Amino acid sequence: MIERTPVLNIATHAILVVGLLIAFLPMWLVFVAATLTIEQINNPPISLLPGSELIANLTAAWNRAQLGSKMLNSLFVALLVASGKIAIASLTAFAIVFFRFPGRMVVFWMIFVTLMLPLEVRIVPTYAVAANALAPAQAVLEVVGIAWLWQVLTGVKLALEWNLLNSYTGLVLPLVATATGTFLFRQFYMTIPAEIVEAARMDGARPLRFLRDMLIPLSKTNMAALFTIMFIYAWNQYLWPILVTTDRANYGTAVMELKRLIPTSASTGGGTPDWNVAMAGCLIVMLPPLVVVALMQRYFVRGLIGADK
Amino acid sequence: MAEIAIRQVRKSYGRTEVVHGVDLDIGNGEFVVILGPSGCGKSTLLRMIAGLEDITAGEIAIDGARVNEREPRERGCAMVFQNYALYPHMNVADNIGYALKVAGVAKAERARRVAVVAATVGLDGFLDRRPGQLSGGQRQRVAMARAMIREPKVFLFDEPLSNLDAKLRVQMRIEIRRLHRRLATTSVFVTHDQVEAMTLADRMVVMNAGHIEQIGAPAEIYHRPATRFVASFIGMPPMNLLPARATAPGVVALASGARLMLPPGWVMTGGDVEVGIRPEDVLVDAESGDGNRLPFTVEFIEELGAGRLAHGTLEGIDFIVQLPAGASMTAGETHVLTLGSNALHLFDAGTSRRCRFDAASPMAGVMQVPVVGLEHSVQASSA
Ligand SMILES: Nc1ncnc2c1ncn2[C@@H]1O[C@H](COP(=O)(O)OP(=O)(O)OP(=O)(O)O)[C@@H](O)[C@H]1O
Numbered sequence: 214m215i216e217r218t219p220v221l222n223i224a225t226h227a228i229l230v231v232g233l234l235i236a237f238l239p240m241w242l243v244f245v246a247a248t249l250t251i252e253q254i255n256n257p258p259i260s261l262l263p264g265s266e267l268i269a270n271l272t273a274a275w276n277r278a279q280l281g282s283k284m285l286n287s288l289f290v291a292l293l294v295a296s297g298k299i300a301i302a303s304l305t306a307f308a309i310v311f312f313r314f315p316g317r318m319v320v321f322w323m324i325f326v327t328l329m330l331p332l333e334v335r336i337v338p339t340y341a342v343a344a345n346a347l348a349p350a351q352a353v354l355e356v357v358g359i360a361w362l363w364q365v366l367t368g369v370k371l372a373l374e375w376n377l378l379n380s381y382t383g384l385v386l387p388l389v390a391t392a393t394g395t396f397l398f399r400q401f402y403m404t405i406p407a408e409i410v411e412a413a414r415m416d417g418a419r420p421l422r423f424l425r426d427m428l429i430p431l432s433k434t435n436m437a438a439l440f441t442i443m444f445i446y447a448w449n450q451y452l453w454p455i456l457v458t459t460d461r462a463n464y465g466t467a468v469m470e471l472k473r474l475i476p477t478s479a480s481t482g483g484g485t486p487d488w489n490v491a492m493a494g495c496l497i498v499m500l501p502p503l504v505v506v507a508l509m510q511r512y513f514v515r516g517l518i519g520a521d522k
Numbered sequence: 523m524a525e526i527a528i529r530q531v532r533k534s535y536g537r538t539e540v541v542h543g544v545d546l547d548i549g550n551g552e553f554v555v556i557l558g559p560s561g562c563g564k565s566t567l568l569r570m571i572a573g574l575e576d577i578t579a580g581e582i583a584i585d586g587a588r589v590n591e592r593e594p595r596e597r598g599c600a601m602v603f604q605n606y607a608l609y610p611h612m613n614v615a616d617n618i619g620y621a622l623k624v625a626g627v628a629k630a631e632r633a634r635r636v637a638v639v640a641a642t643v644g645l646d647g648f649l650d651r652r653p654g655q656l657s658g659g660q661r662q663r664v665a666m667a668r669a670m671i672r673e674p675k676v677f678l679f680d681e682p683l684s685n686l687d688a689k690l691r692v693q694m695r696i697e698i699r700r701l702h703r704r705l706a707t708t709s710v711f712v713t714h715d716q717v718e719a720m721t722l723a724d725r726m727v728v729m730n731a732g733h734i735e736q737i738g739a740p741a742e743i744y745h746r747p748a749t750r751f752v753a754s755f756i757g758m759p760p761m762n763l764l765p766a767r768a769t770a771p772g773v774v775a776l777a778s779g780a781r782l783m784l785p786p787g788w789v790m791t792g793g794d795v796e797v798g799i800r801p802e803d804v805l806v807d808a809e810s811g812d813g814n815r816l817p818f819t820v821e822f823i824e825e826l827g828a829g830r831l832a833h834g835t836l837e838g839i840d841f842i843v844q845l846p847a848g849a850s851m852t853a854g855e856t857h858v859l860t861l862g863s864n865a866l867h868l869f870d871a872g873t874s875r876r877c878r879f880d881a882a883s884p885m886a887g888v889m890q891v892p893v894v895g896l897e898h899s900v901q902a903s904s905a
C-alpha cells in the first residue's frame with residue numbers, strides 16, 4: 214500500500230534517523246577515541262569531537278600488535294575460507310540439485326543438520342579432529358581390525374597422524390565445512406528452468422561443462438554475496454583461531470591480536486590504560502571487511518534478492 | 523536425415539503409466555506432427571525420442587540403431603523448446619554456436635557457421651544481443667537457429683509456437699514449412715493446435731490419453747476419423763455426434779425416436795452407435811438431395827466473418843451447422859437440415875472405433891444388412 218501520508222513520512226524518517234544514530238554512535242565513539250591522547254581519553258566526560266592524534270595512535274597500534282603480518286594472515290585465511298566455501302557450496306549444491314543418486318536425501322539432510330551445529334557448538338570435537346585429522350580414520354581402522362592386522366604383519370604400530378594445529382589448513386578448513394553456502398546455491402540452482410538444463414544436454418554439454426558454462430556464469434551474483442558473507446565471517450573469527458594457534462607470531466590473526474591492545478594491569482604496569490591505541494587498532498582491523506562490503510555491495514544486494522534474472 | 527522406429531514404447535512415472543505402448547514409424551525426411559489434448563503424453567513421447575526421458579519399455583531406433591541407452595548428445599537430435607530455453611547469459615551468437623563450441627569446433631569456423639544460420643532465420647543484426655533484449659519471435663528464431671546449426675539427423679519441436687501471438691505463429695509456421703522443404707530433415711513436431719498440425723504435417727499422429735488414436739495424412743484424418751475421439755477433436759467447430767441405436771438393417775434411431783437411414787455398406791457389430799456429421803457438411807433447407815431430413819431449432823448464431831455458425835438442437839441433441847457468410851438464419855427459427863448419406867460417419871459406441879464401410883461386403887452379423895431404397899431421402903420425424 215503506497216499512500217501519500219506526510220505525517221507518516223516524517224515519522225518513518227524520524228525512526229530511520231534515530232535508528233541510524235543508535236547504530237552509528239558506538240562507531241563514532243571508537244573513531245573519536247582513536248583520535249585522542251592518552252590523557253584526554255582517561256579524563257571523563259569523554260569528548261564527542263575528534264582530536265588530533267589519529268595518525269600517532271594508528272601507528273602505535275600497528276606496531277604494537279604487529280598488525281602488518283597479522284592482517285596478512287587474516288586476509289589469507291578470509292580469502293581461503295570465502296573461496297573454499299564458494300567452491301564447496303557450488304559443487305555440493307550441484308550434486309544435490311542436478312543428480313539423482315542413491316542416498317541423495319540422506320546426504321541432503323546430513324548437510325542440513327550441520328546448519329544447526331555452528332562451530333561454537335561442536336568446538337571440542339572439532340578441536341580433537343584438528344589435533345589429528347586422521348583420528349577418525351584411525352578409529353575406523355582399529356574397529357575393523359586392520360590396525361591390529363598391520364601390527365601383527367609388520368610389527369609396527371599403525372598410528373595415523375595429521376596435525377592441523379598451528380597451520381592455515383587448521384584455521385581454514387573447519388570454517389569452510391559448513392552448510393550455509395550450499396543452501397544459498399541450492400535455492401538458486403532450483404530456480405534455473407529445467408528446459409535450460411535440457412537444452413544444454415541436447416547441445417552436448419556434459420555435467421561439468423554445464424557447471425562451467427551455465428551455472429557458474431549464472432550464479433556470479435550469488436558467489437559475490439557468499440564471498441562477502443564468508444569473508445566477514447572468517448575475518449571476525451576469534452574463538453577458533455585462538456584455539457588452534459599457539460604459535461601466534463606466525464599464525465595469529467588480526468582479530469586475535471586486537472586483544473593484545475586492550476590495556477590490562479599487566480600491560481600498563483599500573484599506568485594509565487591507553488584505550489586510544491586500542492580503538493585505533495579496532496579501526497584498522499575493521500577496515501578490510503568494510504572495503505569488501507563496499508566493493509561487493511552492488512552484486513551482494515542483487516544476489517540476495519535474486520533480481521538478476 | 524534419418525528414420526525413426528518406435529516400437530511398443532511405454533512410459534511410467536512411478537506406478538502410473540502415461541504412454542501405453544506406442545508404435546510409430548517415421549520416414550526419412552518426413553514431417554510428422556503429433557497432435558493431442560493437454561496431458562495426453564505427446565511431450566513425453568518426444569522427450570523419449572530426444573533422450574531426455576527414460577524409456578520404460580519398448581524400443582526407439584534411429585536409423586536402425588537402438589537408442590534407448592544413448593545420451594541425448596549421441597542421438598543426433600536437436601530440439602526446439604516451447605519456452606525457447608535460451609541461455610540468458612550468452613548473446614545470440616553464443617547461444618546459436620554453443621553446440622559447436624562443446625563439440626570443439628574452432629572459433630573462426632564457428633563464427634562462420636553461426637553467421638550462415640543466423641542469416642537463414644533472419645537474425646543477422648542481432649548476434650550481439652542477449653536473449654532478454656529480443657522479442658518473442660526473435661527468441662523463437664534463435665532457438666530454431668540453435669537447433670539447425672548442428673545439422674542434426676532429426677528435429678524435435680515441442681510446441682515451439684504456442685508462446686507467440688496469432689499472427690507471428692502463422693508466419694513462423696510458414697517459415698518452418700519452408701525450412702523443412704529446403705533441409706528435408708526428419709522432423710517431429712508436437713502441438714495441440716490442430717490448424718498448426720494440419721498445415722505442417724506430411725503425416726499426423728493423433729494421441730489421446732497415452733494412446734495413438736490415428737496416424738495418417740491430414741486430409742485422411744479429417745475425412746475419415748478412425749475413432750470417435752479423432753472425430754470430435756479434429757475440426758473447428760467439432761463434428762456433431764448423435765448417439766443412436768441400430769433398430770433394423772440400415773436404420774438407426776435417435777433417443778427421440780427419430781430414425782436415420784444409412785447408406786448401404788456400413789458394417790455394424792453392436793447395437794449402439796454414434797452418427798457423426800461435420801457442421802459444414804449439413805445442407806440447410808435443401809430442395810432435394812440424398813440424405814435424412816430433420817428439423818433443427820436455432821438457439822443462437824455465431825458470426826465468424828467468413829461464415830456463420832448456427833447453434834441449436836436437432837431432435838433434442840446439441841447441434842452445430844456452418845452457414846455461408848450471407849445465409850440468413852435467426853434464433854428461434856426452425857429449419858430443415860439434410861444430413862447427406864455420404865457425409866455421415868459411424869462409430870461403434872462400445873469400442874468408439876469407426877465402423878467399417880464396405881459397400882461390397884456380404885453382410886456378417888445381425889445388423890449388417892445393406893439397405894435398399896434410399897434413392898429418395900427419407901423424412902424422419904418424431905411425431
Ligand atoms: N515428471 C513427471 N512425473 C509424473 N507425471 C508426469 C511427469 N511428467 C509428465 N507427467 C504426466 O504425464 C502425462 C503426459 O504428460 P506430457 O507432458 O507428455 O503431456 P503433453 O501431451 O505434452 O501435454 P501438454 O500439451 O499440456 O504439454 C501427464 O498426465 C502428466 O501429468
Ligand SMILES: [Mg+2]
Pocket residue numbers: 564565566680681
Ligand atoms: Mg507438452
